Amino acid sequence: MADSQVDVIVVGAGISGLSAAKLLNESGLKVLVLEARDRVGGRTYTIQDSKHGPVDVGGAYVGPTQNRVFRLAKEFGLQFYDVSEKEKTVLNVQGTWAKYIGTIPPLWNPIQLLDLNHVIRTINSMAKEVPCDAPWKAKKADKWDTMTVKQFVDSIAWTSTVKELIRIFVVSVMCVEMHEVSLLFALWYINSGGGIARLSSITNGAQEKKFYGGSQQLSEKMAAKLGPVVLLSKPVISIEQDGDTVRVTDNKGSVYKSRYVISAVPQALLNRIQFEPPLPSQKLQLIQRIPMGSIIKTIMFYPEPFWKKLDMCGSAVSDTGIISYCIDDTKPDGSHPALMGFILADKAREVIHMTKEERKQAVCEHYRNVFKSAKFLQPVDYVEHNWMSEEYSGGCYVSTMPPGAMTRYGRYLREPFGIIHFAGTESATYRAGYMEGAIESGERAAREILYEIGKISQHQVYQDEPESTDHPASSLENSKIDQFLPSVTRLIQIAMAIVLGMLGNQIYSWFRG
């Protein structure tokens, strides 16, 4: 393949790069895909376990509104199954232990309930003010980008339980602590993902479904369709552009030529490639300000799904122990009972020094504590994957931005550099960070090139996706009651007004005698 010229070289054979290559290929262009790893899939990675079959140790979940994923899956005949959530979820936060059904945890203390309702409602409504395609244009962009999520949550939440629940939400969707993320970035990410309920739910949410056979198949199917133009174990070390041609060199010195390049490399890792001419100032500085999150994904296999007999579905939200959030990971036919557990953000950094065996023990003990059964100490197998050690990902699931980065550098996420275009789920304008965003950004980057060579018009570059007829989304609007429940501040104001009113009445009646 070396020295023969193609139309477009795509760097990175994750979902984003392959979606771009697939679309270009279908549009009649000659493409070449160079992947650093010895496999496709990027942050989706399905281990073929000798005993338990396919196990997703990377991105696994898909839910309604991720219509591009459903479209591609359908094209390749890939099927989904629903994640088990029939029984109850466990809440183990701030000393409270409870079992509940649904998304919103059961806070029996009405102050906590009002507080949680108010905080979620406020964040969702602020998120809606942040344009998905240009978060730096939000009216309050400067204000929100100069504070952390922690700073904001501390300022509006009254109760430590609610602060802790929001913290668990943030670590569970972004793999960093609240103090690491710009409020503006988080609001953008939440809006891009459809709001807090959509992001944090199983049923009707981002964790509703898994692929039969694992999520990596999506990339494998695309790669198989593209055929021998997908080259593995080819880490790109330099990209030189010279007007009309790009020379791409891999780590063995092989040179590939093309008219355009699409980079589907995580932005945080773009420094791994020497660009000639160098990337412009703004891009050089951006890629230093978009770190990947911290996560070790674990799967613990048990002889049977005994949690179901205890009326628990396997999900637990916890602020103690090693696992912040876990979900049943039993195969859809009921075989290979298992729990998937995320070790996230600071927890992941804490336990990185442990041996795998020590982590296994800590995970089992955690399950015993949150599900209150000693049976969890007797697993049959343990699989884990530390994404922080993956040099071609740098972390998982996604990059976030600290304060100051989105307003100052966000617009360079997908600004082309000469004839180099940028894909990757971080550059998406819809469901950024998810498989859906990977496809959206890959196809958008491909269409930028189709537009440049005159195959489509400019308004066709960004395209909405029709809703999947097989997997339509239900609305997740708050109930009317939730919308009108007072915040704690408002409740106190109302209470004070009532007390003052009663006092006034009493004084009045004194005077009247």
Added chain:
Amino acid sequence: MADSQVDVIVVGAGISGLSAAKLLNESGLKVLVLEARDRVGGRTYTIQDSKHGPVDVGGAYVGPTQNRVFRLAKEFGLQFYDVSEKEKTVLNVQGTWAKYIGTIPPLWNPIQLLDLNHVIRTINSMAKEVPCDAPWKAKKADKWDTMTVKQFVDSIAWTSTVKELIRIFVVSVMCVEMHEVSLLFALWYINSGGGIARLSSITNGAQEKKFYGGSQQLSEKMAAKLGPVVLLSKPVISIEQDGDTVRVTDNKGSVYKSRYVISAVPQALLNRIQFEPPLPSQKLQLIQRIPMGSIIKTIMFYPEPFWKKLDMCGSAVSDTGIISYCIDDTKPDGSHPALMGFILADKAREVIHMTKEERKQAVCEHYRNVFKSAKFLQPVDYVEHNWMSEEYSGGCYVSTMPPGAMTRYGRYLREPFGIIHFAGTESATYRAGYMEGAIESGERAAREILYEIGKISQHQVYQDEPESTDHPASSLENSKIDQFLPSVTRLIQIAMAIVLGMLGNQIYSWFRG
């Protein structure tokens, strides 16, 4: 040189890498230095201007307590001159315009003065609680690393003028805005630099002196002494270690072998090198969380130093206009009158789109406004350097860390990885970010290797530097008055106590009749 083995390969011929190589060479080891650029000096860069001679467009200033710089300069016969500060400095903040002598700006409003005194005193005293060699061990490390500097300053400063002065201090020493930096990182940096007064002063501070002939000479002299083992234009693209040997490959495929490697590459750019085996998880994540600052350094030449006749030394602190801080840059013999001006942080990002001519115009207009003389609109020459566009620096002067990074990843800044050791001013335990820190970290990395091969003992790895007899430092302790002046909060408490006392007295005298 290729394929012949040396003892140590040093990657990066800035001050840090060259200090390391020099010490190893003097200890009898065979070294090789590989530099990506076609020059030595890294972030110190002296342009040889055809009309104006040597012009420092990178790191230039040195002051008392930077004793390693003085030691090396003396060895090579390099001389210093004092930066001009005889006349007055201009303060142009929050609508106030004033001329003053010394470091602390003249705030005539006593509330502002008390506020400034209190905020500086508080930050300095907190900084002293942060160990320079292990900031993550500070008692309040977790608390301080989960907030930004802005968040802290907003919480303790009463007046917008003081907030703005602290903001200018932060952008002037770190090239990022207050909301971008972890409070813990800033406190560590301030402590490592000797406190706010030392960092922000000319006389007796970090901006006291410049090198006759430019600061890059320090590196040039070291490189000349090392001789042909310093190879330029050799960007290292991979470092493979295999037990006892390291194979270092440059971008042309040349391979160099050694027993040890010292990386003197900025940590934010370590991703440019493919490590085999890959860097450990913690280092991979650290290097995504230590972005370089944003700066364009400017030098404006004028026909004469007319500011001196206006009783102004050429320094101005300003919260409006393009230049936050400027200093006289006239040659020590009075020739080539000039002002050096920093375009910093958000300002640098704002004006990056301008042409050089537009920036020149903006700088001149700024000088006219802050020095109140139209003569500043008539320069004879303009030199600027945009460090954000330097692919082998990534920015300047220094890396900072956003919230959450120092406590979670700081300990991996200089933790060796196999037989690879880490230098660079960001890894220093003394005057980090400065030339002094570059030398301290370079010599420390060299001594780590000298210890490993049994040439020195472990307690010799970290060494204090005796004070320069030529350039001793005076104390910068606050005056007794400053130490005991009340904060604004305390003042209000005192005032309220007095008012309540008077009121009580009055009531008492009523009752006494």
